[in-house]
Amino acid sequence: MATHGISPELIGRDAELAALLSAAEATRSGSSTVLLAGEAGVGKTRLLSAFTDTLPKPHRVLLGHCVELSSQGLAYAPITAMLRQVISDIGVPKLTTLLGENSVSELAHILPELGESPRNSNSETAHARFFQTVLTLIERLAQQEPVVLVCEDAHWADASSRDLLGFLIRSLRTSPVLIVISYRSDELHRTHPLRAMLAELTRLDQVTSVNVPRLARAEVAEQLQGILGQFPDLTVLDMVFSRSEGIPLFVEALAEAGEDCLPRSLSDHVTLRVEQLGEDTQQMLRVAAAGGIRVGHPLLRAVTETSDIALEESLRPAIRANLLIADSRGYTFRHALIREAIHDDLLPAEYARLHKRYAEVIDADQRLVPPGRAAIEIAQHWYAADDRTWAMISAWEAAEVAERALAYSEALQLCERVLELWDNAPEAVERLNIDHVNVLERAAAAARISGRHERGLKFIKSALSELDEATEPERVALLLKELAYFQGVTGRPGSLETLRRAEKLASEPTAARAKVLEAFATYLFLTGIDVAEGRRHSTEAARLVKETGQTELATDVAISAAMITNLEGRLTAGREALKQIYEHAIRDDQPRVALRTLVNLTDMLNSLGESREALRLIDDGIASARRQGRYSDFGRMLELNRVEALSALGRWDEASTAIDEALTNESTNYRRGLLLTQRAHIALGRGEIDNARRAIDGVHRALSGPDLKMQEYVPSALLPILLSLGQEQGLQAYEQAQATLAEPALPLHTYHAWPLLLAAKAACAAAEPQQDTTSLRAKIAEMAASLQSQPDEPDPMSRAYLHMLDDEYEKAAELWKAGERPFMRATALLAGARLAAERSDRDGVIRQLRVAHHIAQQLGAVPLVIQAEGLARRTGVSLGPETSHMAAGSSSSGLTPREAEVLRLVAQGRTNKEIASELFISTKTASVHVSNILAKLGVTSRGEAAAHFRASS
Numbered sequence: 001m002a003t004h005g006i007s008p009e010l011i012g013r014d015a016e017l018a019a020l021l022s023a024a025e026a027t028r029s030g031s032s033t034v035l036l037a038g039e040a041g042v043g044k045t046r047l048l049s050a051f052t053d054t055l056p057k058p059h060r061v062l063l064g065h066c067v068e069l070s071s072q073g074l075a076y077a078p079i080t081a082m083l084r085q086v087i088s089d090i091g092v093p094k095l096t097t098l099l100g101e102n103s104v105s106e107l108a109h110i111l112p113e114l115g116e117s118p119r120n121s122n123s124e125t126a127h128a129r130f131f132q133t134v135l136t137l138i139e140r141l142a143q144q145e146p147v148v149l150v151c152e153d154a155h156w157a158d159a160s161s162r163d164l165l166g167f168l169i170r171s172l173r174t175s176p177v178l179i180v181i182s183y184r185s186d187e188l189h190r191t192h193p194l195r196a197m198l199a200e201l202t203r204l205d206q207v208t209s210v211n212v213p214r215l216a217r218a219e220v221a222e223q224l225q226g227i228l229g230q231f232p233d234l235t236v237l238d239m240v241f242s243r244s245e246g247i248p249l250f251v252e253a254l255a256e257a258g259e260d261c262l263p264r265s266l267s268d269h270v271t272l273r274v275e276q277l278g279e280d281t282q283q284m285l286r287v288a289a290a291g292g293i294r295v296g297h298p299l300l301r302a303v304t305e306t307s308d309i310a311l312e313e314s315l316r317p318a319i320r321a322n323l324l325i326a327d328s329r330g331y332t333f334r335h336a337l338i339r340e341a342i343h344d345d346l347l348p349a350e351y352a353r354l355h356k357r358y359a360e361v362i363d364a365d366q367r368l369v370p371p372g373r374a375a376i377e378i379a380q381h382w383y384a385a386d387d388r389t390w391a392m393i394s395a396w397e398a399a400e401v402a403e404r405a406l407a408y409s410e411a412l413q414l415c416e417r418v419l420e421l422w423d424n425a426p427e428a429v430e431r432l433n434i435d436h437v438n439v440l441e442r443a444a445a446a447a448r449i450s451g452r453h454e455r456g457l458k459f460i461k462s463a464l465s466e467l468d469e470a471t472e473p474e475r476v477a478l479l480l481k482e483l484a485y486f487q488g489v490t491g492r493p494g495s496l497e498t499l500r501r502a503e504k505l506a507s508e509p510t511a512a513r514a515k516v517l518e519a520f521a522t523y524l525f526l527t528g529i530d531v532a533e534g535r536r537h538s539t540e541a542a543r544l545v546k547e548t549g550q551t552e553l554a555t556d557v558a559i560s561a562a563m564i565t566n567l568e569g570r571l572t573a574g575r576e577a578l579k580q581i582y583e584h585a586i587r588d589d590q591p592r593v594a595l596r597t598l599v600n601l602t603d604m605l606n607s608l609g610e611s612r613e614a615l616r617l618i619d620d621g622i623a624s625a626r627r628q629g630r631y632s633d634f635g636r637m638l639e640l641n642r643v644e645a646l647s648a649l650g651r652w653d654e655a656s657t658a659i660d661e662a663l664t665n666e667s668t669n670y671r672r673g674l675l676l677t678q679r680a681h682i683a684l685g686r687g688e689i690d691n692a693r694r695a696i697d698g699v700h701r702a703l704s705g706p707d708l709k710m711q712e713y714v715p716s717a718l719l720p721i722l723l724s725l726g727q728e729q730g731l732q733a734y735e736q737a738q739a740t741l742a743e744p745a746l747p748l749h750t751y752h753a754w755p756l757l758l759a760a761k762a763a764c765a766a767a768e769p770q771q772d773t774t775s776l777r778a779k780i781a782e783m784a785a786s787l788q789s790q791p792d793e794p795d796p797m798s799r800a801y802l803h804m805l806d807d808e809y810e811k812a813a814e815l816w817k818a819g820e821r822p823f824m825r826a827t828a829l830l831a832g833a834r835l836a837a838e839r840s841d842r843d844g845v846i847r848q849l850r851v852a853h854h855i856a857q858q859l860g861a862v863p864l865v866i867q868a869e870g871l872a873r874r875t876g877v878s879l880g881p882e883t884s885h886m887a888a889g890s891s892s893s894g895l896t897p898r899e900a901e902v903l904r905l906v907a908q909g910r911t912n913k914e915i916a917s918e919l920f921i922s923t924k925t926a927s928v929h930v931s932n933i934l935a936k937l938g939v940t941s942r943g944e945a946a947a948h949f950r951a952s953s
């Protein structure tokens, strides 16, 4: 793996940052202390550096590290470092002015560079004077600007440093000083000297404790993305998450090391700790490690054939050393990597012997492991025991168990194991009586469902290489159908040719041909390559299905037929068909088909302006996808439709949160592209040009396959035009629009094209009068006419687009209102008001502009607000009393509307966390807004900002 080592972005940590920032804020009324706890490598140092970087106003940050006593034995190590930093910051002369000559020499006790330390006093008073001098120095520094003292790694603090820190914490009463003490919680054994100190400190009012937890899976995904420069493959993510258990340091080491080896430094770290235990205990730990990260007491007893008491006795030291955690039922290694290091330490023969023993013991009494786990555990142990025959037999059986339990990722792993063992376990092959292609097919199916597309592709390709299409044409055709699917989702070329080959091979009128035709039809209409040919295949598939009596396939065929109906422009009819299919699928208890229908139906509902109804169905659908183990494919499609619904409904904050969440676990390019598309639309709507540009770059990276589907093609062409418009680069927008609409190969004959036509029209308006736009306008009109030449009455959203193109903005606005699309409605009304102004229709301006402005404000659609306010000024129309606030706030102080909103909440005394939850943003974003506000207002605290707000409103 190519890596950049560490993630440049800080992952997560919103709550911890907020706690630190609020402790810093609290020093306005006197010193405060934060005790920062966390395991080794969990990210204490990283958090602290992010914290000192985000402090909203200047602070003097003094940093001192404690060093491991055994190596250095330095008294006052962290304090010395802090004082040296002061000297280098302000210089000795200034230090002398601050403290006076005599006191400076007190510091010479630990800083020889300051000269002779006073010698003639007894050591006790010298000690007291030294403490007092440090205190005075910090107080005087704090009179100039607030001070943050960071003492890192206090589990290694020497006694003198501990004493001095304790003294400072108690004595620094009113000064604006924040002391942060970080320590490794996992190093504090029962008699550790820091323990007593922490216990005392926590009783003080000004002391708070902050714990830095491990990262969640989605956060590990983000960290890996930062390290690798791209979203990790799900297999890598699974591996890294399960082995690191969310410790960022281990995530980095594993990203670096790749799949198979434990990074050296980590295993040394653990081995050292284990070697300090008695031989008995070490041996028992090794046996336990062979059992897995967690092993039940009865299982361990059965494997070792010892008594309860002997077992407990030998493990107790390991529990005390914090390597193992015991509960009433068994033992868990405190960290996966601890278990792994111990396990790796087993000698090869011992290793095989132990695993064999585990396999046999569990096989003899399956109740020794949790229900449903026996098959899989046995398979793991036979594999580790290197008994190939049994490893393979048990893996194949376990794969079946996993499939039945809907554990597709596990099933995939087990199938891979069978493939791996295949050549070396002839006896097993014979006993199982399966063929190799069969295993590959099964592995590919599990890979498809669990979203492991790259691997799916590999399996299908090898399966194809082993079959002869002359003897097994149908089997090959079905594999080709799968190949086309994997080619599509992994962004590889060739799906169309693959499907054509499959269709030719499956020439007999069978269920297999129906399946191939169904997939082919879906492909043809989704890409828009040939809707008519898609219709033909779908009709033939429907007939075959009837003849061969395949009910489940019949529903799939019906779904494709309904989708083609939509693409022919008959959206209402298509939706009705899908609704019926959905009801039947539920009635006939076909949960997979019901889900597939729902994915398409909710997409249709969004296109029809029925997003609220879509949202209602999506929640049920996601729950059902989870129940069926189909979250990775159908569930994620539904999440995407949810984002689109929220975005259309103008619920942008909720949509943004949903986008962030979905992206952290999404490695499929086309879904990433569509999620980023929504992010770009929201950013454009809000006038956040930089965010929009970043999102659009992401869209183009993700959606650049050889055969884009229409729903992917349109955004990748539409967004750059909108971006140019947002930057008021009319001519550029015009050129982009012209180039896009002139592209002959583009599938622009379906309802997906409406927004593109509208953007092209806006680009024409923006380019005039420098540019003669007659021909592009004619082209737009021609395409619009072809889009509405359908037999059915156009659906309301298509009618709304048509009205927009025909300058009938009030009619359009009514339809957008009914379809609950506030952004489109505000856009229509603003355009309507502009037109009314050109026609000197003052009533028309007032009627439309006020509503447009109001909606735009509610949405936070800054560009629309600004345009509305500009038009109001030019036409002398008042926007009403409640609406002038945002303009006043933003023009007088340069705050954006969003910042004005945050400021209002700050003035109400809300914390960043409360602001974040009110505005549906992250705490980190809230804190960034607050610091920007402070900077723009030229104030240094929230209190002053609040005063500013009250004075100006």
Ligand SMILES: Nc1ncnc2c1ncn2[C@@H]1O[C@H](COP(=O)(O)OP(=O)(O)OP(=O)(O)O)[C@@H](O)[C@H]1O
Binding pocket: 006, 007, 009, 010, 011, 012, 013, 038, 039, 040, 041, 042, 043, 044, 045, 046, 047, 153, 184, 223, 248, 249, 252
């Ligand atoms: N939230 C985070 N986002 C991204 N990277 C992180 C995060 N937290 C930690 N890391 C990375 O993980 C590694 C370990 O973090 P760090 O050194 O801060 O841990 P620590 O808790 O201070 O460990 P120690 O107890 O050894 O001092 C660092 O390289 C850091 O950059």
Ligand SMILES: [Mg+2]
Binding pocket: 044, 045, 046, 152
């Ligand atoms: Mg650290």
